[in-house]
Amino acid sequence: MALRDTSLPEPAGPVPPACGPPGAAPAPAPSDRERLLAGAHHDPHALLGAHPVPDGIAFRALRPFARAVSVVVDGARHGLVPEGDGLFSGVLPLTEIPPYTLVVAYGDTEYEVHDPYRFRPALGEFDLHLIREGRHEQLWRALGAHPMTHQGVTGTRFTVWAPNAQGVRVAGDFCHWDGTAFPMRSLGASGVWELFLPGIGEGELYKFELTSRYGHRFLKADPMARRAQEPPDTASVVTASHYEWGDARWMRTRAGTPVHQAPFSVYEVHLPSWRPGLTYRRLAEELPAYVKDLGFTHVELMPVAEHPFGPSWGYQVTSYYAPTARLGTPDDFRYLVDALHRAGIGVIMDWVPAHFPKDDWALARFDGDPLYEPGDSRRAEHPDWGTYTFDFARTEVRNFLVANAVYWCEEFHIDGLRVDAVASMLYLDYSREPGGWEPNAHGGREDLAAVAFLQEMNATVYRRCPGVVTIAEESTAWDGVTRPTDGGGLGFGLKWNMGWMHDSLQYIAREPVHRRYHHHEMTFSMVYAYSENYVLPISHDEVVHGKRALVSKMPGDWWQRRANVRAYLGYMWAHPGKQLLFMGQEFAQGAEWSEKHGPEWWLLDDEHPFAGDHRGVRDLVRDLNAVYRATPALWQRDTDPAGFRWVAVDAADDNVLAFLRFDADGAPLLAVSHFSPVVRHDYRLAVPEDVVAWREVLNTDAARYGGGDVANPDPVEPEDGCVRLTLPPLATVWLTPFAR
Numbered sequence: 001m002a003l004r005d006t007s008l009p010e011p012a013g014p015v016p017p018a019c020g021p022p023g024a025a026p027a028p029a030p031s032d033r034e035r036l037l038a039g040a041h042h043d044p045h046a047l048l049g050a051h052p053v054p055d056g057i058a059f060r061a062l063r064p065f066a067r068a069v070s071v072v073v074d075g076a077r078h079g080l081v082p083e084g085d086g087l088f089s090g091v092l093p094l095t096e097i098p099p100y101t102l103v104v105a106y107g108d109t110e111y112e113v114h115d116p117y118r119f120r121p122a123l124g125e126f127d128l129h130l131i132r133e134g135r136h137e138q139l140w141r142a143l144g145a146h147p148m149t150h151q152g153v154t155g156t157r158f159t160v161w162a163p164n165a166q167g168v169r170v171a172g173d174f175c176h177w178d179g180t181a182f183p184m185r186s187l188g189a190s191g192v193w194e195l196f197l198p199g200i201g202e203g204e205l206y207k208f209e210l211t212s213r214y215g216h217r218f219l220k221a222d223p224m225a226r227r228a229q230e231p232p233d234t235a236s237v238v239t240a241s242h243y244e245w246g247d248a249r250w251m252r253t254r255a256g257t258p259v260h261q262a263p264f265s266v267y268e269v270h271l272p273s274w275r276p277g278l279t280y281r282r283l284a285e286e287l288p289a290y291v292k293d294l295g296f297t298h299v300e301l302m303p304v305a306e307h308p309f310g311p312s313w314g315y316q317v318t319s320y321y322a323p324t325a326r327l328g329t330p331d332d333f334r335y336l337v338d339a340l341h342r343a344g345i346g347v348i349m350d351w352v353p354a355h356f357p358k359d360d361w362a363l364a365r366f367d368g369d370p371l372y373e374p375g376d377s378r379r380a381e382h383p384d385w386g387t388y389t390f391d392f393a394r395t396e397v398r399n400f401l402v403a404n405a406v407y408w409c410e411e412f413h414i415d416g417l418r419v420d421a422v423a424s425m426l427y428l429d430y431s432r433e434p435g436g437w438e439p440n441a442h443g444g445r446e447d448l449a450a451v452a453f454l455q456e457m458n459a460t461v462y463r464r465c466p467g468v469v470t471i472a473e474e475s476t477a478w479d480g481v482t483r484p485t486d487g488g489g490l491g492f493g494l495k496w497n498m499g500w501m502h503d504s505l506q507y508i509a510r511e512p513v514h515r516r517y518h519h520h521e522m523t524f525s526m527v528y529a530y531s532e533n534y535v536l537p538i539s540h541d542e543v544v545h546g547k548r549a550l551v552s553k554m555p556g557d558w559w560q561r562r563a564n565v566r567a568y569l570g571y572m573w574a575h576p577g578k579q580l581l582f583m584g585q586e587f588a589q590g591a592e593w594s595e596k597h598g599p600e601w602w603l604l605d606d607e608h609p610f611a612g613d614h615r616g617v618r619d620l621v622r623d624l625n626a627v628y629r630a631t632p633a634l635w636q637r638d639t640d641p642a643g644f645r646w647v648a649v650d651a652a653d654d655n656v657l658a659f660l661r662f663d664a665d666g667a668p669l670l671a672v673s674h675f676s677p678v679v680r681h682d683y684r685l686a687v688p689e690d691v692v693a694w695r696e697v698l699n700t701d702a703a704r705y706g707g708g709d710v711a712n713p714d715p716v717e718p719e720d721g722c723v724r725l726t727l728p729p730l731a732t733v734w735l736t737p738f739a740r
Helices: 030-037 125-133 248-253 280-294 330-342 395-411 422-426 448-464 498-508 512-518 558-574 611-630
Strands: 049-053 056-062 068-073 076-079 081-084 087-092 101-106 109-113 144-150 153-161 167-172 192-198 205-211 217-220 265-270 298-302 319-323 346-351 387-389 416-419 469-472 494-496 534-538 578-582 644-648 656-662 668-674 680-686 694-699 722-727 731-737
Touching: 056 068, 068 087, 076 087, 125 395, 153 205, 167 192, 248 330, 265 280, 265 611, 280 330, 280 611, 298 416, 319 330, 319 395, 330 346, 346 395, 395 416, 395 448, 422 448, 448 469, 498 512, 498 534, 498 558, 558 578, 558 611, 558 656, 558 668, 558 731, 611 694, 644 668, 644 680, 656 680, 668 680, 668 722, 722 731
Parallel strands: 265 298, 265 578, 298 346, 346 416, 416 469, 469 494, 494 534, 534 578
Antiparallel strands: 049 056, 056 087, 068 076, 068 101, 081 087, 101 109, 144 153, 153 192, 167 205, 205 217, 644 656, 656 668, 668 731, 680 722, 694 731
């Protein structure tokens, strides 16, 4: 079968006629010829293309399966002499290398093409210098596949970092996945290989064919691919963005208020299952409107980067620079982000620099040796997930990840990176048995290289991308996760409060009669609430794998379970810290989430007998966000201890928690959570003396939410420094000063 050659479109006119045969070209050294044909030559451009020789200019082409190859100079065609194994050569009596093309014949078909081996390197020395030093903050512009015009010819520049390889070739659908004809050249100490292929453009599938130092040959997807095939296919795709953004106002103003002093409530979304079957562009029609209606300030998207195994939810990434193709193209994903921004909604994405899967076509042992992973097997393999960890001590690997964080923020206008599994990166002994790890240079268990990487990543993102926030999913007591890097911290903007999540869910799952003995599980969070800048997460991890959906964690009958959820959400939205809620929990679906079918939207249908109950919880979430956003006391001083004061911290027998939140001007909000299934009348709470009356602005027991409508309908005036409230059963109430 003839190989398809698309390196130049077929000429409009006839192929030039053949002239006399050229002279014989000097044969390459047998070792060079052998290495070239084996895909193990570091400099194929020294053998292929046009080169001065004593008798003129020698031309040599490597075109496997070709019947004949000719060189065309000044409109005259000169047949090259077959050398065997797809090599063709000849010498023309010229004094300098001329502009030329090749005519390649396969069977009865001929193509006139540009010769890839007549082009100078299309990657500059400054790029290579930055790559060597690990400081190329826009690495995606240097490596990967880039359609471009080079020396006046359109094509694609292919570049890849593979320092341990003997040779690298480009293979793709344009050559029936036989890379023999397209060996790349090594660009020296950088470890980068490069080849410009004329005529190759957007949409072409490709991989790199590497020959390891041990002589093994294998195909690898491009680590820097900006588009990938939809799984289970694994090829990389040549791409370029043509998207015209419409979110200039959002991008211009998003850095106006520091995130710590702004409202920040997040709706976490698993994109493929939120509305199964929707593409990025269809999601852009529905998701922004839904999130805006509920009043969330941000969405957090999982998964985004391409991953081969759907049930991994995107946490085992193989293409760090490519949005998953399951839902559309990279520009389609840009369209979704743009639509969310135009609706006034920020976009956070889950980012996974802790580990990567072992698929043999991806990053694992990329050039035949450990490259992205450490060489020490005790450090390379993650015992929990059966994956490889990144070698954070290697300059180029650190650069790959730092640039990737910048890439999503700059190329896709992402507003935040939620960094997964930070704890697994920070500790050398994480999930490892004694003897299965080696202490650091100081004898400790901290991974100093991972610490340096996280500090560099955070510092770089904050410097380059104003208004972006980084968020650590870090489950230990590591000191300084959100402390600035110049103060010795990791430099994250926010940290998931896993302690609050664990303790509060443990408390709320208990029967009310037992809660009095576990009151500390709800108060302990305030001991450390200001040690970091926190997000309170009720995420996907809390509603899968037997943990049950939020409403199903609750004790009691259906009414009590919903009441507990409503009271809990009211407590959560009032607690210092930002909020995050996973999809489906906003309307109290009872089943665990599954990526196969997503949220149970049918629970909200008119035909469902309990649709009103589910809509009531969703209405509460909408009102929580509305009052939250309109009340600076709930978010303006989230990181300032002076913005919080306990009112009732030790009312364990009553299952009552009450506290004040203050805004920057001292205006308060009183939040009271009552986790008993009884009504308490005339419940006394001490309040600031300068507030003459309080009015209820939110009550999770309201009838419209599905509650019993036990309320404080009239303004409440303090007596002797205390207010007397009616506390609804299993409910949270918020009160603010009432001005007569």
